[in-house]
Amino acid sequence: MPEDLRKIRERKDMSINKVASRSGIPITTLIQYEKGAQEISFRDLARLAKALLVDEWDINPRSTPPPPPPPREERPARPPLPKREQPKEPKPPRQSPPARETQIAHLLTLAARFDIDRAALEEEIGKPLDELTQKEARHWNGHYMRRVVEEKPPKRSIDRKRAYLPEGVDGFELAYLQEQQEAGAALNFTLFDGQTFEGVVVGFGPYQIVVREPGGDEVTLNKLAIAYYRKAGGAG
Amino acid sequence: MSLGDELRYLRAFHGGGNLMEIEDEIGLKPGTLRYMEQRYRRVGEDDEALAKIAAYYDASLERLQWHRERYRKALSAYLQQALKSETTVRVELRTGETLTGLVRWWDLGAFGLEPDEGEGSLIVVQRHAVLDWQGAATGTET
Numbered sequence: 001m002p003e004d005l006r007k008i009r010e011r012k013d014m015s016i017n018k019v020a021s022r023s024g025i026p027i028t029t030l031i032q033y034e035k036g037a038q039e040i041s042f043r044d045l046a047r048l049a050k051a052l053l054v055d056e057w058d059i060n061p062r063s064t065p066p067p068p069p070p071p072r073e074e075r076p077a078r079p080p081l082p083k084r085e086q087p088k089e090p091k092p093p094r095q096s097p098p099a100r101e102t103q104i105a106h107l108l109t110l111a112a113r114f115d116i117d118r119a120a121l122e123e124e125i126g127k128p129l130d131e132l133t134q135k136e137a138r139h140w141n142g143h144y145m146r147r148v149v150e151e152k153p154p155k156r157s158i159d160r161k162r163a164y165l166p167e168g169v170d171g172f173e174l175a176y177l178q179e180q181q182e183a184g185a186a187l188n189f190t191l192f193d194g195q196t197f198e199g200v201v202v203g204f205g206p207y208q209i210v211v212r213e214p215g216g217d218e219v220t221l222n223k224l225a226i227a228y229y230r231k232a233g234g235a236g
Numbered sequence: 237m238s239l240g241d242e243l244r245y246l247r248a249f250h251g252g253g254n255l256m257e258i259e260d261e262i263g264l265k266p267g268t269l270r271y272m273e274q275r276y277r278r279v280g281e282d283d284e285a286l287a288k289i290a291a292y293y294d295a296s297l298e299r300l301q302w303h304r305e306r307y308r309k310a311l312s313a314y315l316q317q318a319l320k321s322e323t324t325v326r327v328e329l330r331t332g333e334t335l336t337g338l339v340r341w342w343d344l345g346a347f348g349l350e351p352d353e354g355e356g357s358l359i360v361v362q363r364h365a366v367l368d369w370q371g372a373a374t375g376t377e378t
Contacts, residue, residue, distance in 0.1 A: 172341040172348065176360060192330050192365065206345070223345065224248060227331045227365035230358060 004063040006034040008052055022051035036063040099137035104129050107137060110144035113153040177204045186232035187211065191225045198232050237330065238311070239280045240273045241364040242303040246293040247273075262288045276308040306372045314369055315342040324352065327361065328368040335359065 009019055020027045025044050032038040039062045049056040111121045122128050125140060180187060181201040189197045197219055199211035209221045255270045264285055272279045280286050290297045318325045319339045326336045337351040349359045
């Protein structure tokens, strides 16, 4: 019983391209054959039989046309969206809050790079800086930022007001020890338990001081055990 | 002397044990003792924890509370004030001695004191050796 070309091709798991390349028949012609729109010519029948590895009489010369696709179901029309009710009175434009202190400070810093002081800046803006809104401050900061990028004015050194607390460093003591070590000065150490040691500083660190006693012995003193020390003989 | 310095001192005299092990032994939350030993600000507000530490080191709770008032930042403030105003300081040391003089510098671990008796001489006093000072318990932070 001869079969339609498409059924044989699908059973053989071959694509239409493959059949076209193996048989030398154009794809468009093969599509017409598969649709049943055209009868397969005697010459092409032999080619197709060879390409599909079947006998010629296994192929139906005119394929059964495929059933027409079911008609598309039409979607029901969407109901129209309800119209938004317009507010009776238009809202007043939102008032921008007053500019933040940081915005003003930033603006002054930027303006200072162009040698513009507060008074000149206020004149340019047309109002005191204290009356600027956040939106206006953002605008003017952006304006000066762009100028900085374009004109690249020289940077000013910042006058830092931060207090210097030597609590975080032990620089003074280390500098003192360094000075005494370089001078070869003898120091007198008093420990918590009343013991005393005298000698020149050989080395030191944050936790220990190494001293060479007059006899030549080196002693490592733990700072935790030291109460105080001074130059031997009491001189500074 | 601050509570932190006192605790370090007590730990050193009890064999210098590991902080974590001591915390575990006392039953303190990990990091409690380390925090007390290292902070410059006033610490040790939890009297219950302080009592446990005092018991471990065979010290009295009152002693630790006394040191709690003499925190490191209070001493910093005292020294800084004296340095700025060039006023004489008076400090009591753990050795039992009392030193008076002008502060020439101060830093993390020590301060340079020019004693009253000799101009030009300098005593380097270790901060942890200072047991008490004028107005210690009412000192302000820097």
